[in-house]
Amino acid sequence: MDFYFLMIFIFVIAALLGFELITKVPPTLHTPLMSGSNAISGITIVGAIMAAQENQTVFAQIIAFLAVALATINVIGGYMVTDRMLGSFKKKGKK
């Protein structure tokens, strides 16, 4: 089977899964969920690391560096902010 066919196939199935995952969300969690999924979209960090290969031109290295750095900001910042938001909920649960 064609590689790209498989890629499109999983793209469609993953999108449907994404639709189904979010059905009922209490308004309380809208912001944390947005922030949490924003952190997940930092998955592009994997692509950025793949782009940073040895024996590249300086320009390609700069692009790769920027991609890794920006994606890392997204990942680290995103998860920490989400944790901060959710930290307050966790305290509530224990009471």
Added chain:
Amino acid sequence: MEYLYLLATLFFVFGIKRLTAVRTCAQGNRLSEVGMLIAVVSVLLISPSVNWPVVIAGIIVGGGVGLFLAKRTPTTQMPELVAALNGFGGVASALVAMGDVLTNEALNSVVAPQSIYSAGSLVPAIATPVAILIGMVTLTGSFVAYGKLSGKNLSHPLSGSARHGLHAALGLAAIAVSTWMVTAEGSGTILAGMLVLAAIAAVLGVLLVMPIGGADMPVVVSLLNSYSGVAGAFAGFVIASPLLVVVGAMVGASGLILTQIMCKAMNRSLANVLLGGMGGDDAVAEDARDYQSIKQAGPEEVAMVLDGASSVIFVPGYGLAVAQAQHVVRELADLLIDRDVQVRFAIHPVAGRMPGHMNVLLAESDVPYDQLWEMERINGDFKNTDVVIIVGANDVVNPAAREPTGPIAGMPILDVDHAATVVVIKRSLSPGYAGIKNPLFDNDNTLMVFSDAKEALEGMVREVKDL
């Protein structure tokens, strides 16, 4: 080893699922963090020739900036922060697509350079420009949203058909450049095309978000969040990474659903939001001269009203967040509870600058969960309530929304005007984000306390203690 990517994906799926329930949300985020860690470690193990200096430098710089932003940002500015972080993720995907062109051997061949289309197939030929386009629109759009959320007045230079004409022209230009780019041969020419495309997309991102009203920014941020997922998925097509495709598609789709849920909370369609309206360029701001019978009150008068009350509902809004008054509002609530008053907090789905913004703030000051009531559950109770205290909220309690026409017509509101007495704590009579007059302030049973939310509540705490 590649199966580690599958493992990471599973962590993301269950992470997102658990993020949608209060009881499991903290655990959900933890799962997704573990998933990300697995993904990053896997790619470092699997990738054949990792350029370690570049990767390590990137992670240190990016990690430092991310850490700094997340630690330093006050709770009030979290919506802005999410917008900015999202922009960074979007542009990273665009850069991934660009970087692939620079390293692709077929495109860089000196002897017989190929085009993106001839070297691959239709899929990368579509995915490369789309990843760049969406990534850059996400970047600049998010930063305009950031600016609007921090109160900057950014309006579109054009209006009406001229505006739509300009957007359409830029869209067509983007398609033309994309087509040229994917059929051009040799990485130098392709790169030039990519930069032109990126520039067009950057301008488009700014112009598309500009006409949207400040009150709608949460929806925009949510939509752009979905876009950055889509950009990641398309970058995945470019570099042939199933992980990016799956996770990007999932985040893109779930972001879209969340956006839809948020629009529904405001009783508006997504198209209506995106075309601009509420609080946008076309809304007209009015000022104090439009009010006829404002009744002003100070903390001691409010305390006197509270003395006779047996049920009180607080309605928090953005003013609470700005003044960082979440702790003192809880102090007042506790004082009233000690006096056997029934105290509740009415949470409008879009109070503050983001849905759930108020819940996060009040949770921070340990307001018990059972005191937080959602709009549908509490709206019928206002008529049996003695005192409603509105802390820095405006549009979400504006009865003008019940009128058949007007900028916020049809938006569900908290029926605070049904209560016996309404106390509004607000710094001035300036209009809210929607930029319209609030007839509630003119009502006979409304008392206006013109002050910073924190100062006003501290005054009330003192006065109630003295009762």
